[in-house]
Amino acid sequence: MMRTSVSAAVLLASLLASGSAMAETIKLGFLATLEGPLTALGEDGKRGFDIALKQLGNKMAGKDVEVVYASSDATPDSALRAARKLVEQDGVDILIGPLSGDEGIALKEYSKSHPDKTFVNGVASAMEATVVDPSPNFFRFNEDAAQWMAGVGEYVYKEKGYRRIATLAEDYSFPYTQVYGIVMGFCRSGGEVVDRQWVPLGTKDFSSVIANLPDDVDAIFVGLGGADAVNFLTQYQQAGGDAKLIGGTILVDQTVLSSKGEAKQALIGTPTGGPQADDWNDPKWQEWVKLYQDSYPAEARFPTPSLSATAYYVNVMAVNQALEAVGGDLSDGQAKFREALAKVEVAAPNGKITLDENRQAIGSTFITEVVEGPEGNLINKMVSVVHGVRQGGGMSIDKLKEIGMPSRDTPECKTEY
Amino acid sequence: MSRSLAGWRIALVALAVVLFAWLVLAPWPQGFEAVFGRKKVFLNAVLNGITLGGLYFLVASGFTLIFGLMRNVNLAHGSLYLVGGYVAYETVEATGSWLLSFVAAFLVTAFLGLLLQWFIFRRMEGQDLRQTLVTIGISIVAADVMLWLWGGGFYQIAAPAALGGATQLPLISSVKSNGDTVWLTYPIVRLVIFAASVVLGVAMWLVLNRTRLGMMVRAGVDDRDMLSAIAVRVPILFMLVFAFGAGLAGVAGVVGGTFQSLAPGEDSRFLLVSLIVVIVGGMGSIPGAALGALIIGLAEQLGSVYAPTYAVALTFLIMVAVLAFRPQGLMGRA
Numbered sequence: 172m173m174r175t176s177v178s179a180a181v182l183l184a185s186l187l188a189s190g191s192a193m194a195e196t197i198k199l200g201f202l203a204t205l206e207g208p209l210t211a212l213g214e215d216g217k218r219g220f221d222i223a224l225k226q227l228g229n230k231m232a233g234k235d236v237e238v239v240y241a242s243s244d245a246t247p248d249s250a251l252r253a254a255r256k257l258v259e260q261d262g263v264d265i266l267i268g269p270l271s272g273d274e275g276i277a278l279k280e281y282s283k284s285h286p287d288k289t290f291v292n293g294v295a296s297a298m299e300a301t302v303v304d305p306s307p308n309f310f311r312f313n314e315d316a317a318q319w320m321a322g323v324g325e326y327v328y329k330e331k332g333y334r335r336i337a338t339l340a341e342d343y344s345f346p347y348t349q350v351y352g353i354v355m356g357f358c359r360s361g362g363e364v365v366d367r368q369w370v371p372l373g374t375k376d377f378s379s380v381i382a383n384l385p386d387d388v389d390a391i392f393v394g395l396g397g398a399d400a401v402n403f404l405t406q407y408q409q410a411g412g413d414a415k416l417i418g419g420t421i422l423v424d425q426t427v428l429s430s431k432g433e434a435k436q437a438l439i440g441t442p443t444g445g446p447q448a449d450d451w452n453d454p455k456w457q458e459w460v461k462l463y464q465d466s467y468p469a470e471a472r473f474p475t476p477s478l479s480a481t482a483y484y485v486n487v488m489a490v491n492q493a494l495e496a497v498g499g500d501l502s503d504g505q506a507k508f509r510e511a512l513a514k515v516e517v518a519a520p521n522g523k524i525t526l527d528e529n530r531q532a533i534g535s536t537f538i539t540e541v542v543e544g545p546e547g548n549l550i551n552k553m554v555s556v557v558h559g560v561r562q563g564g565g566m567s568i569d570k571l572k573e574i575g576m577p578s579r580d581t582p583e584c585k586t587e588y
Numbered sequence: 589m590s591r592s593l594a595g596w597r598i599a600l601v602a603l604a605v606v607l608f609a610w611l612v613l614a615p616w617p618q619g620f621e622a623v624f625g626r627k628k629v630f631l632n633a634v635l636n637g638i639t640l641g642g643l644y645f646l647v648a649s650g651f652t653l654i655f656g657l658m659r660n661v662n663l664a665h666g667s668l669y670l671v672g673g674y675v676a677y678e679t680v681e682a683t684g685s686w687l688l689s690f691v692a693a694f695l696v697t698a699f700l701g702l703l704l705q706w707f708i709f710r711r712m713e714g715q716d717l718r719q720t721l722v723t724i725g726i727s728i729v730a731a732d733v734m735l736w737l738w739g740g741g742f743y744q745i746a747a748p749a750a751l752g753g754a755t756q757l758p759l760i761s762s763v764k765s766n767g768d769t770v771w772l773t774y775p776i777v778r779l780v781i782f783a784a785s786v787v788l789g790v791a792m793w794l795v796l797n798r799t800r801l802g803m804m805v806r807a808g809v810d811d812r813d814m815l816s817a818i819a820v821r822v823p824i825l826f827m828l829v830f831a832f833g834a835g836l837a838g839v840a841g842v843v844g845g846t847f848q849s850l851a852p853g854e855d856s857r858f859l860l861v862s863l864i865v866v867i868v869g870g871m872g873s874i875p876g877a878a879l880g881a882l883i884i885g886l887a888e889q890l891g892s893v894y895a896p897t898y899a900v901a902l903t904f905l906i907m908v909a910v911l912a913f914r915p916q917g918l919m920g921r922a
Contacts, residue, residue: 205740206740206852206853207853208851208853210740210741210851210852210853211740211741211742211851213740214739214740244853342896342897368896369896369897370892370896371896371897371899371900374892375848375849375857376636376640376848376888376889376892378632378636378640378775378778378889379629379632379633379636379637379889379890379892379893380892380893380896381632382628382629382631382632382633382636382893383625383629383632383633383893397742398742398849398851398853401742401744401849401851402848402849405744405847405848405849406775406847406848408752409752409753409754409775409777409778409847410754410773410774410775411753411754411773411775426741427742429741430741430742430743430744430849431677431741431742431743431744432742432743432744432745432746432849433744433746434744434849471739
């Protein structure tokens with residue numbers, strides 16, 4: 172009897188000891204698309220994440236950081252499964268991810284069922300995630316996909332002289348939001364969007380879709396990413412396509428510009444908008460590019476960081492800043508930490524980022540054009556930058572809801588909204 | 589009674605053929621275009637479906653050959669496809685020769701096929717479940733090894749410059765208002781690849797049905813024991829067929845990497861495609877694989893134009909319909 176109670180006490184003590192040791196480490200969950208059509212983006216996101224942690228010496232607010240990695244394949248259910256595993260099984264304190272639009276919406280909903288954990292969006296950028304029933308513990312330090320397109324519609328109307336365009340994009344929330352962004356700008360300027368085509372994510376054979384593109388337009392907006400983008404461009408070239416293109420943000424990201432083969436040559440001269448410009452001369456950006464290049468051998472990375480590397484890097488930095496501010500205090504269901512996180516002002520490589528009242532990023536949008544870089548690789552050359560871009564481009568949240576969330580045919584093409 | 593039924597059938601088929609020929613050959617009248625869209629789109633979708641069917645046939649014929657002869661369910665077939673593609677990419681990078689890459693891809697994947705047959709299938713003959721599980725395991729390991737070697741990026745095999753661009757086909761795309769005829773332009777590389785897969789399909793059929801080797805293979809399908817009793821070395825025959833089937837998957841990888849792209853995940857996609865094609869066409873039948881590939885290719889392409897949202901579901905619907913009404917497949921033996 173005596174013996175058992177002693178051993179029980181020892182057991183209890185050791186449990187307590189391990190409990191307090193656990194409080195000294197911070198458990199981070201990483202989630203990105205390391206499989207499926209957006210693999211290249213997910214891998215680069217992991218690079219950005221790892222670089223940030225290495226730079227911090229694997230410590231945040233003096234505590235050791237332990238990371239659990241998980242992967243999804245751009246479908247919301249795969250992201251949900253991975254998030255459940257990270258949160259419920261591995262017990263992470265903070266989850267950084269996911270990468271793709273629909274996944275982001277799914278995790279926003281999921282975060283509500285774990286109000287004592289903090290969810291920092293990876294780089295998923297569907298508008299809906301921070302507009303419709305925003306979750307108090309879901310934070311997004313990247314702009315949404317319509318913010319990325321801010322000014323592009325106006326730019327191609329005025330500078331390129333396009334009057335009629337058609338769009339081709341994948342059939343889910345992220346491309347919806349991108350098309351939303353360009354339609355708003357282009358139609359407000361007086362342009363006309365004559366046709367919108369949607370293909371399933373993961374389409375391999377675009378040849379019939381290409382034949383179906385209208386030929387009486389000035390340009391075609393192509394909102395495809397990852398493997399889909401490369402397949403489209405290859406088959407577009409083989410079919411002898413020569414229309415002017417306007418790029419979705421991830422059509423002309425380094426993930427596609429650095430792909431092997433000739434397909435990407437079709438992209439030279441393509442304008443787009445996004446959260447970064449490869450050749451921006453800002454010292455902070457240059458510093459980040461160098462850090463990225465020095466962290467991996469040339470064959471194991473892109474020539475310059477893709478937007479997902481930058482986003483995951485920024486996410487870790489934002490989390491670190493907030494943790495420093497509260498001295499690593501995650502007690503009380505992380506209340507203090509979340510309060511600090513909502514107020515964080517990140518001096519990110521791609522311009523200052525703050526959060527609005529829905530915990531959605533206010534950041535910088537770059538308009539760029541694809542050119543051949545100094546080493547013969549393709550880069551996004553900066554045309555202009557606007558800082559402090561808010562979600563909805565100055566429209567109130569109520570107005571956004573009135574127009575409706577981005578979808579196959581929202582918004583309509585009008586000069587006034 | 590049955591005669592008149594057969595007559596009806598022939599009349600219906602003839603009507604369908606004439607209608608299809610008219611759709612393809614004649615310029616579409618204005619009102620017709622208003623309802624069904626431009627003729628260029630329809631023609632492209634049909635041609636794309638047929639050429640995509642060519643690629644599907646290449647992958648699925650190897651799969652069905654192996655299954656037909658040895659009853660081996662090789663779920664690592666998709667991995668062989670992807671390995672072939674990557675090997676071809678490396679070959680083109682190193683030597684600049686597209687044709688050589690076919691040889692390299694065929695040899696490497698055929699060799700891998702030999703290893704698979706020697707180390708795995710030989711040891712579990714006739715045990716379907718074990719074969720299935722082991723080959724799924726192999727495909728998962730292979731996918732990770734390839735991810736490690738080639739990363740998650742997209743690879744695109746460069747076709748020779750002569751095959752780039754498009755050519756004019758003697759098919760009317762539309763008639764301009766001034767009476768000029770616009771002919772259809774179409775990517776050369778897809779036509780070449782389709783022609784190659786037809787040649788290969790016919791050659792395989794001839795070998796199987798007209799040669800001594802083919803006779804042995806067919807005999808092996810029907811009665812393996814009797815074949816070995818008349819002094820045919822069945823294990824060696826099996827290894828050769830397995831190697832050939834695996835090599836076909838590798839060749840398909842080159843083709844797929846040329847007009848689409850190579851990336852992680854393509855392995856399982858093409859495994860799925862071969863399964864569907866073989867289920868629709870009939871397990872173990874080469875003409876069945878050709879028919880199945882054609883149907884699935886056309887369904888995917890016509891679907892992607894006329895019902896983009898349901899294009900993915902369409903192929904599965906076809907599979908379900910075939911399973912419901914003709915479970916052995918369209919050309920399969922009951």
